Amino acid sequence: MNAENPIWALISTFGLMSLFAVGGAAAAVPEMHRIAVEVHHWMTDKQFADAYAIAQLSPGPNVLIVTLIGYAVAGIPGALAATLAMCLPTALLAYYVSRLLNRPSQSRWPGLIQAALVPLSIGLMAASALILAQSTDRTVAALLLTAVVAVVASISRINPLWLLLAGGLLGFAGIV
Amino acid sequence: MSPDSSPAAQEPDIPAAHAPPPGLVALFLAFARMSLAGFGGVLVFARHAIVDQHRWMTADEFNETFALCHFLPGPNIVNLSMVFGSRLRGIAGGVAAFTGLLLPPTLIMTVLAIIYARFGDVEVLRRILAGISCAAVGLLIAVVFRMMMPLLKRMDVVVLILMLGVFVAIGVLRLPLQAVLLVAIPVSIGVTFLMRRKVAA
Numbered sequence: 602m603n604a605e606n607p608i609w610a611l612i613s614t615f616g617l618m619s620l621f622a623v624g625g626a627a628a629a630v631p632e633m634h635r636i637a638v639e640v641h642h643w644m645t646d647k648q649f650a651d652a653y654a655i656a657q658l659s660p661g662p663n664v665l666i667v668t669l670i671g672y673a674v675a676g677i678p679g680a681l682a683a684t685l686a687m688c689l690p691t692a693l694l695a696y697y698v699s700r701l702l703n704r705p706s707q708s709r710w711p712g713l714i715q716a717a718l719v720p721l722s723i724g725l726m727a728a729s730a731l732i733l734a735q736s737t738d739r740t741v742a743a744l745l746l747t748a749v750v751a752v753v754a755s756i757s758r759i760n761p762l763w764l765l766l767a768g769g770l771l772g773f774a775g776i777v
Numbered sequence: 778m779s780p781d782s783s784p785a786a787q788e789p790d791i792p793a794a795h796a797p798p799p800g801l802v803a804l805f806l807a808f809a810r811m812s813l814a815g816f817g818g819v820l821v822f823a824r825h826a827i828v829d830q831h832r833w834m835t836a837d838e839f840n841e842t843f844a845l846c847h848f849l850p851g852p853n854i855v856n857l858s859m860v861f862g863s864r865l866r867g868i869a870g871g872v873a874a875f876t877g878l879l880l881p882p883t884l885i886m887t888v889l890a891i892i893y894a895r896f897g898d899v900e901v902l903r904r905i906l907a908g909i910s911c912a913a914v915g916l917l918i919a920v921v922f923r924m925m926m927p928l929l930k931r932m933d934v935v936v937l938i939l940m941l942g943v944f945v946a947i948g949v950l951r952l953p954l955q956a957v958l959l960v961a962i963p964v965s966i967g968v969t970f971l972m973r974r975k976v977a978a
Contacts, residue, residue, distance in 0.1 A: 634806050662878065665882055669890050672887060672890035688875075714966055720928060730947075751916075
């Protein structure tokens with residue numbers, strides 16, 4: 602199906618997805634997983650979890666997990682196509698909307714719609730967490746590591762990078 | 778919420794605080810720098826650079842711009858770069874900020890993708906990545922938890938049910954995102970509208 606032109610499949614998939622990705626990149630992770638792993642079989646479950654980890658560990662916006670998916674599908678052109686398709690259409694949309702609303706709006710609708718989207722976007726992010734946990738936490742030790750990081754990051758202001766590195770060390774030592 | 782509740786105390790000189798608009802190269806470099814500093818999210822660094830360091834926007838202007846980008850679809854911080862750059866220097870400024878934000882990390886990510894494709898099956902790398910993945914999921918859970926706190930405190934049953942509904946539909950039942958949002962967004966807007974009317978009445 603997508604074998605004839607994978608670049609076009611990437612552009613149409615991520616271009617469309619970005620227009621529905623209200624609530625940011627984390628909220629789009631379940632949909633990325635569904636499309637990349639379950640619909641198109643671009644990656645395995647394990648590769649997707651690895652891509653998520655790499656995107657978290659690297660600098661830059663976390664949405665760049667699409668760069669890794671694009672590379673897995675079609676090499677460097679795929680990486681660039683996926684990144685642009687995910688980022689450019691909505692950025693242009695934001696540009697035009699911001700020009701329309703150049704001064705603060707008197708309408709209460711923008712505020713109301715924004716408030717209405719909050720619980721949906723949190724629900725989406727919770728779904729991302731569940732889907733990723735199902736592919737990474739296959740052992741008790743792994744589950745425990747996820748739980749400890751979740752608790753520590755919830756109650757302290759520690760730099761997330763340290764927790765990721767600690768996870769890498771435990772993995773290196775063969776504990777998780 | 779709390780940073781903009783007492784702006785007068787912290788920044789009494791806001792009206793005069795504007796620096797002259799930056800050039801295109803300065804915009805590109807500033808966004809490249811905040812992007813490369815932003816491990817695990819760029820927003821914190823973007824606010825620091827734009828408001829505190831360069832004084833290209835006041836705290837209120839930044840909040841307004843970010844709220845707009847949050848309410849629109851797509852990656853928030855990417856939208857912000859385009860909107861912010863274009864407010865200062867027109868569409869060319871928008872493109873400069875957008876490119877600065879995305880180009881350097883995309884190159885890094887592509888190199889990492891090549892390394893992963895070649896060495897992803899190496900046992901040691903697999904184990905390290907497995908550990909990092911577990912920690913990354915833990916971080917995501919923590920963010921969800923922090924965002925959920927205000928909703929839990931208000932004990933808004935309808936809102937919590939909506940949140941749970943989306944979680945189950947996407948996370949457990951694995952329904953397509955578009956279909957779920959097509960139902961959930963109108964319902965949530967309707968509920969919010971009715972609740973605000975009830976409060977006002």
